[in-house]
Amino acid sequence: xxxxxxxxxxxxxxxxxxxxxxxxxxxxxxxxxxxxxxxxxxxxxxxxxxxxxxxxxxxxxxxxxxxxxxxxxxxxxxxxxxxxxxxxxxxxxxxxxxxxxxxxxxxxxxxxxxxxxxxxxxxxxxxxxxxxxxxxxxxxxxxxxxxxxxxxxxxxxxxxxxxxxxxxxxxxxxxxxxxxxxxxxxxxxxxxxxxxxxxxxxxxxxxxxxxxxxxxxxxxxxxxxxxxxxxxxxxxxxxxxxxxxxxxxxxxxxxxxxxxxxxxxxxxxxxxxxxxxxxxxxxxxxxxxxxx
Amino acid sequence: xxxxxxxxxxxxxxxxxxxxxxxxxxxxxxxxxxxxxxxxxxxxxxxxxxxxxxxxxxxxxxxxxxxxxxxxxxxxxxxxxxxxxxxxxxxxxxxxxxxxxxxxxxxxxxxxxxxxxxxxxxxxxxxxxxxxxxxxxxxxxxxxxxxxxxxxxxxxxxxxxxxxxxxxxxxxxxxxxxxxxxxxxxxxxxxxxxxxxxxxxxxxxxxxxxxxxxxxxxxxxxxxxxxxxxxxxxxxxxxxxxxxxxxxxxxxxxxxxxxxxxxxxxxxxxxxxxxxxxxxxxxxxxxxxxxx
Numbered sequence: 001x002x003x004x005x006x007x008x009x010x011x012x013x014x015x016x017x018x019x020x021x022x023x024x025x026x027x028x029x030x031x032x033x034x035x036x037x038x039x040x041x042x043x044x045x046x047x048x049x050x051x052x053x054x055x056x057x058x059x060x061x062x063x064x065x066x067x068x069x070x071x072x073x074x075x076x077x078x079x080x081x082x083x084x085x086x087x088x089x090x091x092x093x094x095x096x097x098x099x100x101x102x103x104x105x106x107x108x109x110x111x112x113x114x115x116x117x118x119x120x121x122x123x124x125x126x127x128x129x130x131x132x133x134x135x136x137x138x139x140x141x142x143x144x145x146x147x148x149x150x151x152x153x154x155x156x157x158x159x160x161x162x163x164x165x166x167x168x169x170x171x172x173x174x175x176x177x178x179x180x181x182x183x184x185x186x187x188x189x190x191x192x193x194x195x196x197x198x199x200x201x202x203x204x205x206x207x208x209x210x211x212x213x214x215x216x217x218x219x220x221x222x223x224x225x226x227x228x229x230x231x232x233x234x235x236x237x238x239x240x241x242x243x244x245x246x247x248x249x250x251x252x253x254x255x256x257x258x259x260x261x262x263x264x265x266x267x268x269x270x271x272x273x274x275x276x277x278x279x280x281x282x283x284x285x286x287x288x289x290x291x292x
Numbered sequence: 293x294x295x296x297x298x299x300x301x302x303x304x305x306x307x308x309x310x311x312x313x314x315x316x317x318x319x320x321x322x323x324x325x326x327x328x329x330x331x332x333x334x335x336x337x338x339x340x341x342x343x344x345x346x347x348x349x350x351x352x353x354x355x356x357x358x359x360x361x362x363x364x365x366x367x368x369x370x371x372x373x374x375x376x377x378x379x380x381x382x383x384x385x386x387x388x389x390x391x392x393x394x395x396x397x398x399x400x401x402x403x404x405x406x407x408x409x410x411x412x413x414x415x416x417x418x419x420x421x422x423x424x425x426x427x428x429x430x431x432x433x434x435x436x437x438x439x440x441x442x443x444x445x446x447x448x449x450x451x452x453x454x455x456x457x458x459x460x461x462x463x464x465x466x467x468x469x470x471x472x473x474x475x476x477x478x479x480x481x482x483x484x485x486x487x488x489x490x491x492x493x494x495x496x497x498x499x500x501x502x503x504x505x506x507x508x509x510x511x512x513x514x515x516x517x518x519x520x521x522x523x524x525x526x527x528x529x530x531x532x533x534x535x536x537x538x539x540x541x542x543x544x545x546x547x548x549x550x551x552x553x554x555x556x557x558x559x560x561x562x563x564x565x566x567x568x569x570x571x572x573x574x575x576x577x578x579x580x581x582x583x584x
Contacts, residue, residue: 042383060386063370066362078355080370080384089383091334092372094352 002291003072003101003117004284005108005172008124009054009165010157011135013178014104016268017124020281021102024262025288031071031098035105037080038064043087052153054106054160061110068108068117071097084143100288109168120200120287123172127179170226173200176280181237189237192276194283195224196231203286208250209233216243217279233283235276244275248282255289294583295364295393295409296576297400297464300416301346301457302449303427305470306396308560309416312573313394316554317580323363323390327397329372330356335379344445346398346452353402360400360409363389376435392580401460412492412579415464419471462518465492468572473529481529484568486575487516488523495578500542501525508535509571525575527568536567540574547581 004021006014022030038060039053051058060080067077074097081090109115109123126134132154139145145153169175175195182191196202209219216239224230235244245261252261262285266278296313298306314322330352331345343350352372359369366389373382401407401415418426424446431437437445461467467487474483488494501511508531516522527536537553544553554577558570 040386060370062368063386066367070358075358076354078352078370078372078384091381092370092384094332094355 001072001074001097001099001101002119002288003068003103004288005115005118005121006102006104006124007106007109007122007165007168007172008104009106009131009161011131011138012124012126013134014124016277017122017176017281017284018102018104020265020267020277021284021288023264023267024281024285025100029099030102031095031100032102032104033079033095035059035064035103035107036084037082038107039080039082039089042082042089052157052160054157054165056107056110056164059107061107061114064107065111065113065117068103068114071095071101072117099292106165107168109171110164115171119291120174120284121172122174122176122284123169125169125175125177127177130179173197174283175224178276190274190276191237192233192235192280194233194235194280196233196283197224198229198231200287202231203251203254203283205233205247205250208247216240217247233279235279237274237276239275241273241275244278247279251282251286255286257289293364293366293389293391293393294411294580295360295395296580297407297410297413298394298396298416299398299401299414299457299460299464300396301398301423301453303423303430304416304418305426306416308569309414309468309573309576310394310396312557312559312569313576313580315556315559316573316577317392321391323387323393325371325387325393325395327351327356327395327399328376329374330399331372331374331381334374334381344449344452346449346457348399348402348456351399353399353406356399357403357405357409360395360406363387363393364409391584398457399460401463402456407463411583412466412576413464414466414468414576415461417461417467417469419469422471465489466575467516470568482566482568483529484525484527484572486525486527486572488525488575489516490521490523492579494523495543495546495575497525497539497542500539508532509539525571527571529566529568531567533565533567536570539571543574543578547578549581 006018008014018032022032040058040060041049046053067079070077076094076096078092079095080092083090109121115121135154136147136150139150140147174197177193178190181189205219209217211220212218213220216236219231219233222230222232248261265281266273266275268274268277298310300306310324314324332350332352333341359371362369368386368388370384371387372384375382401413407413427446428439428442431442432439466489469485470482473481497511501509503512504510505512508528511523511525514522514524540553557573558565558567560566560569
């Protein structure tokens with residue numbers, strides 16, 4: 001039963017990434033849970049607390065670890081529920097691990113114990129100014145906050161984000177950075193840089209991805225921020241479907257599955273499609289299917 | 293960390309029995325939980341269900357077993373909450389196992405797995421007509437039901453009580469039957485028959501309890517309902533404190549504790565005292581202190 005962690009700060013695109021994977025694998029085969037459910041306090045109580053949900057003390061992380069371990073053992077859990085609509089902690093629900101388990105949230109890579117539960121770990125790492133735009137957009141349109149509230153909240157969270165969330169980046173097998181195309185007026189066409197760390201065996205893409213940085217898709221051996229070597233796949237925001245499709249087919253063919261590449265990959269809001277997202281999802285799909 | 297199970301149907305005196313033990317051991321040293329918290333449905337939802345809370349399908353028994361196992365391993369649990377006042381399922385709470393764990397409820401002796409978690413197991417077994425009186429009294433005065441509702445509910449529960457609750461009796465190390473003094477007009481002075489099964493080593497009381505059934509306290513070797521041999525301690529409802537005290541001192545002295553017998557044992561509602569209850573509690577206290 002492969003387990004995938006998708007860690008990242010609030011509004012980094014965890015749900016969008018997970019959603020396509022769940023659709024491709026079949027929702028009935030997926031247990032998809034969010035570590036936000038392990039919040040200790042409801043929205044009302046948090047108003048009087050000196051920390052935000054990004055602080056470990058604001059979460060039952062010990063129980064999160066325990067539940068992750070139980071899931072890896074194939075055991076059910078009675079999972080707490082944090083209701084994002086109402087900001088309340090509701091009655092827990094029974095969760096049986098399905099064929100695949102996807103865990104996203106702020107803290108899945110928090111501890112050695114939690115990380116040990118996963119077969120593949122991802123950290124989402126968009127530039128902060130993009131993440132702020134995304135968070136304002138989401139929290140205003142979907143969670144009933146005002147823009148001013150969201151911006152104030154972002155500032156309040158920043159020290160804890162730096163202290164507790166961003167350090168998880170170094171523990172991920174794969175780091176995905178969606179970012180606007182440099183110099184482009186249309187900031188909606190995002191590029192992606194996908195760092196593949198040599199901590200797990202990634203698909204060999206040397207036959208389809210060149211080292212030529214002028215191509216819409218290319219792969220380079222680079223040094224990460226910390227100086228460590230890593231393969232960096234770059235997918236340009238304006239990469240066309242044909243170029244993307246060739247890479248997708250190459251990854252997919254390595255799995256030896258007698259079916260076409262799932263066409264639900266790359267779906268974003270409003271029925272649009274993102275080739276960088278599709279490639280990122282396909283690499284994760286590769287890992288999930290290979291482990292299983 | 294000794295774990296004690298007190299199983300029994302609704303309104304059999306589980307809370308009264310546990311309360312004195314918790315007081316004697318020190319509430320801060322006790323984790324006291326009730327398996328009713330593992331109800332799957334709230335009171336409103338249960339109205340449309342074909343079974344009562346006494347049915348296994350109405351409870352997360354698999355999770356109850358898991359949590360009991362975690363507690364035996366010294367691990368914390370995020371325990372669900374069934375709120376008896378409101379009939380709702382509330383947010384779960386973090387429970388760390390303390391020095392002693394007391395688990396009461398309808399189902400602690402349900403499965404081999406759950407029973408294996410306990411050092412001492414008790415089943416409360418009052419005569420049905422007494423239990424019905426107790427349940428009517430409690431549910432009307434404390435849980436906001438009418439007498440008619442409680443009686444209807446008791447009838448509805450009877451088949452499930454027979455099928456799922458009473459069979460747990462055979463798995464208990466100790467069976468306690470509080471019952472009115474036969475032929476007495478004052479039904480409030482309850483006698484107790486305490487069956488000590490040879491499944492765990494009980495205190496040897498042959499030096500203080502005679503086989504003379506005319507005494508207010510006596511012990512006999514009898515056959516249980518199923519024909520199996522068992523020691524039966526009988527404490528008469530009118531046993532006086534001196535007679536009871538002698539037996540209590542004898543049990544207590546076997547523990548070698550340099551302190552008097554806790555005087556909070558035997559407390560019942562309204563500041564009254566029951567010698568049969570005190571003896572029953574002291575035997576349980578003996579087991580808890582001996583294991584620890």
